Amino acid sequence: MTVSSVLTEDLVFPVPTVLRRPEHTIEIVSDAGEGAQKCGQIFGAVSAKMGNGVWTVEIIPAEIQPPPRTAEGASGNRIRFGTGPITNWGDETNLVVAFNEQVLLGRHRLGALASDAIVLIENSWGSSPNPDVRAAWNKAMTELAAESYRIIEVPMEEQCLTIDDNPRKGKNMFVLGMLAYIYDRSLERIEDQIAYAFRKKSEEVFRKNVALMRLGVEWAQSNLDFRIEVPTNPPREALVVMNGNEALGMGALASGMELCAMYPITPATSVSHYLAEVFTKFGGILHQAEDEIAAAGVAIGASYAGKVAFTVTSGPGLALKTEFIGLAVMTETPLVVIDVQRGGPSTGLPTKVEQSDLLAALFAQPGDAPRVVIAPATIEECFHSMITARQIAETFRVVVMVLSDANLSTGVQPFPRPQLKNEWLAPELDLVPVKEGFRAYDWDQRMGISTRAIPGQPGGMFTVTGLSHDESSKVAYGAGVHQRSTAMRSRKLAVLQQTLLRPTIYGDEEGDLLIVGWGSTRGAIEEAIDRARAEGIRASSVHLTFLSPMQPGLKEIFSKFRKVITVEINYSDQPGDPFITEENRRRGQLAMLLRSQTLCDVGCWTRVPGEPLRPGQIHQAIRDAVNTNNGEES
């Protein structure tokens, strides 16, 4: 700093050092209810609009209003953004804004922050009139000082009080302003986004929030000695930005489905929040049923009587729906079931990601109940998976499970704006009389496919039943009939499988290691593959969209690699742990399926951390896998 600037420091802004970075990851954490999420959402949306690749995740405590100032109660947003596309939440956070030292401590203890992270922390707690608060502050700051974070104390409350009497309110907009200054975000776009976020509030609320945001910009301008430049790359095509649950809901609209029956369950519910606002004008009904079971039943009843309907749930709800899903399989009533997976078993980790429902999605049924299982890997695929799911459900008279998860449900990412197509929409009901000789299940003897009659079609009257039945839907317990009808229901999956494409390989077609993944881990896996390949490791990956039936060519693909392992967010026993042997080891769920499907020695690297996998972790797992002989972990 020059002498003159010191003399006039109230008047002249310091000249900041500009750090240029290809990408940065920031977090805004607060107690629940302080608006850190809104701040993060606006920042993420504006960054996407300006042309950064963006991946946003929510940091959510399980409770609505957990005790304030606790390490476990951290609530907020984590935004990774960069010059190029961003496909996952990344590794550690580079810059964190914390509304109190306890939520910061929570993130620190989880290992969420890079060792050189910049920390902007509300400093009013250090001078709190409450001695316990002061003591907690001092203790926390000592613990944090052990790391090499760059800690900057910010008088957020003091500043905000100049505009709003309520110190809990407004900090989020002040922080938004600070971040806008640091990352040089367009203030015009930010104001537009604030207007949208508060569109249901008064003009006064909007103006106050803008004033708070501007205050944050000014404070940062006068007090910070750095800025960070993450160059933007204005998008060449039209993009939309939304989270995975919104994309599922919008995909349902684009598929022409008209009835969704559900029961509230985290993290699936926000699909219904979205639909509740808009579905009616699309001619649809969002029915909140009395329980998870009824939700499945209402969807099946609607599907039976007309257009394919869907239900949306998460693990514990899926458990309750199994009986009805079996009925849909047996009666060949088309049905789409979204499972936004969370940690389990039982109520498990309601707000956290896991991929532990794969086997339940395929097999959670007494009897032989084949159904289709697909797993979107990105927000964009959440949208398109609903269109595919409806089409398959209708064409094959099957149940289609769509496996999303808590990572996709709240993750926000821009993607190319879908170019809507007429043929995506469910056709209008055609209630012409059925043809002479119609039978309820006139299975094509090779393909198992039959045409269904819908109530209202003259001549098609029959009674569907969950009991074993023949082609005319007559209850029939004979051995021959059951063998035949079970084969027909199964055959449909084989026919579908024949229409699927061989999965594309990310990287070379042969090498030392192939990672196989499914669902939301795609971005992190491919980023890890890039890093490994940059080091000269001959690793590739393949990501499966269809889990039942599986895409063709897997065995042949696997044969070109020295080792094949799955990477999944579910549990597997670690080799070397007490009692764990090659014989008794329980493996990751996809690994189990692939082993039985291909007879290949497919290993696995799986974790259940209650958070998305980081590319850095997977990268390390790749290094370990190529350096050990068992194809799995060291």
Added chain:
Amino acid sequence: MTHCAILPVLDDEDREFALNDYEGAMARWCPGCGDHSILTAVEKLLVAEQLKPEQTVFVSGIGCSSRFPHYLKTYGFHGLHGRALPVATGVKLHRPDLEVFVVMGDGDCCSIGAAHWIHAIRYNIRMVALLLDNSIYGLTKKQTSPTTPQGFKTNTQPYGSFLPPLNPLTTTLGTTNASFVAQTAEWIPAHLYATLRAAYHHPGFAFVRILQRCPMYTQGMYEEAVRNPSVVELLVHDDGINAPELDKVYKSRAAHDPSDIDAARKLAGDETRIRLGLFYRNEQKARYDLIRKPPVITRSERIELLNAELDHYAV
């Protein structure tokens, strides 16, 4: 009319339906089972109302009575134990143009499906819900059901059923938004038929409990009532269910105004006699199927709306 767009179909309005237009497979219930006479009364109703077989859906659960749809030539959905009502709800929400009947047994409706029962009453969606109550699990061979009389010996409670039976009438009448509650008996065909007609014409969820004999497991349960009509008290009112052909035989009568919910609850709760008739009817109750009726939109409107929706999320 349905709310989902349906392609126009040439309709032959001149069709006339006779009994055999509704007859499905040969019923396989035991000889003497009350289900037979209920099936006959329902078929008679279908003929009388000239319901188009293809526009009519019978939804059932699991149990003896739930075989019902198989024995009709309408559309039918023989689903899961206790879960007929959610399926019927889905049918009717998506296709309000269809005539929906639900057939349930006492285990089906009052035990495993009780949650759905309570909520179906509250939804008050237009459909006829028949509780075929023989006070026993028949198909699984004589287990205590929620309506089995206390002390009645069954295979699961061989020293006599432990608890007093659940009263389906008071339960229904006690539930918010109940709009039609009637009780009839399978051995009085004229009353049964009159009740079904009244239920069919009710604009809402019409709940009918049908007292029923099981010749295998509850023989004698209604023997006295069948032999001696004076044991049965008919609820009568100008707005009630009236079967004039019963006047000479069923002389025990009680005047009851079916708009009086308090009187209805009192009569239903007094279990010292068998009362048949209309306990309660209110056509003004909120109907979920009407409240939730969405607009009909065309495909191009849908795409236009969706594009507008995408605009909200445009970068």
